[in-house]
Amino acid sequence: DLYGPAPVFAPEATPHQRVLLEDFTGHDCGNCPNGHLVAANLQETYNEDLAVVAVHAGSLAQPLPPEFPDDWTTEEGEYYLLTQVGQDIMPKGRVNRLPGASTIHSPSAWTAKVGEAIAQVPAMNMQIEADYQATNQHWNVHVFSEWFENLSGDYRLVILLTESGIVAPQLWYGNDPEFIEEYDHEHMLRASGTGATGFVVASNPQGGQTLTNSYTLNWNSEWNPDSCEVVAFITEGDNGRVLNVAKTKLIP
Numbered sequence: 001d002l003y004g005p006a007p008v009f010a011p012e013a014t015p016h017q018r019v020l021l022e023d024f025t026g027h028d029c030g031n032c033p034n035g036h037l038v039a040a041n042l043q044e045t046y047n048e049d050l051a052v053v054a055v056h057a058g059s060l061a062q063p064l065p066p067e068f069p070d071d072w073t074t075e076e077g078e079y080y081l082l083t084q085v086g087q088d089i090m091p092k093g094r095v096n097r098l099p100g101a102s103t104i105h106s107p108s109a110w111t112a113k114v115g116e117a118i119a120q121v122p123a124m125n126m127q128i129e130a131d132y133q134a135t136n137q138h139w140n141v142h143v144f145s146e147w148f149e150n151l152s153g154d155y156r157l158v159i160l161l162t163e164s165g166i167v168a169p170q171l172w173y174g175n176d177p178e179f180i181e182e183y184d185h186e187h188m189l190r191a192s193g194t195g196a197t198g199f200v201v202a203s204n205p206q207g208g209q210t211l212t213n214s215y216t217l218n219w220n221s222e223w224n225p226d227s228c229e230v231v232a233f234i235t236e237g238d239n240g241r242v243l244n245v246a247k248t249k250l251i252p
Helices: 032-049 075-085 109-118
Strands: 019-025 050-056 092-094 125-132 139-145 155-165 166-171 179-185 189-192 199-203 210-218 230-237 242-249
Touching: 019 032, 019 075, 019 109, 019 242, 032 050, 032 109, 050 075, 050 155, 050 230, 075 092, 075 189, 075 242, 092 109, 092 125, 139 155, 139 199, 139 230, 199 210
Parallel strands: 019 050, 050 189
Antiparallel strands: 019 092, 125 139, 139 210, 155 189, 155 199, 155 230, 166 179, 230 242
8 A cells, every 4th residue: 555554443233225317318318418417416515425426428428529529438338338238329327226226217217216225224334435646647546345134146346436517518408508618517437446346345244244445546647636526436246236325525
């Protein structure tokens, strides 16, 4: 570890379910801003208990100069939409990837699905701390997991970096104007620290077990650290469903 020992996390003891909402979107998707509004309302409702990741992927997210010159896609996002979901379709979203990674929902269903997911009793809790090291251009992530049940199989940790406040063009059907040259993109997936499917961090975890996983990762100067958030979640190896999630601002 380049920056000293990992922080000491205090176990929460009581199961606390949080939810991951992956919003599949693209700048050439005229119906997608309506989904962004739903996600923003849910974020306001659930605050720290909801992590939103806007995944720019698929044909409607590709650069299309001169209107859409930027490429906001990522290797991870393309994998999530085109391989895990297996459809080039949006606006759609996944809510804790329930009941499996290929399941998607229209924005009209997100409110109900988030409510259902957050009402579940989780098998494990997560906590997270992160920081940005400007001198060496690194970002550090520490993830603590606390298991309440005996489970079988492999469980994978995924770490994503999102950025908000990115101003760039967006198509919005029904808006005046429909082509918005300076649209505020929020929670945009920028990178992962673990790859799309993450690392196996627990095999056959037992109730009472705790784990701390720490990573030092290279920074990209194109990202604005003041606007970034780190999202970590544990997935079940068999079907990719999310057990729990934690998030933190990179710079508080």
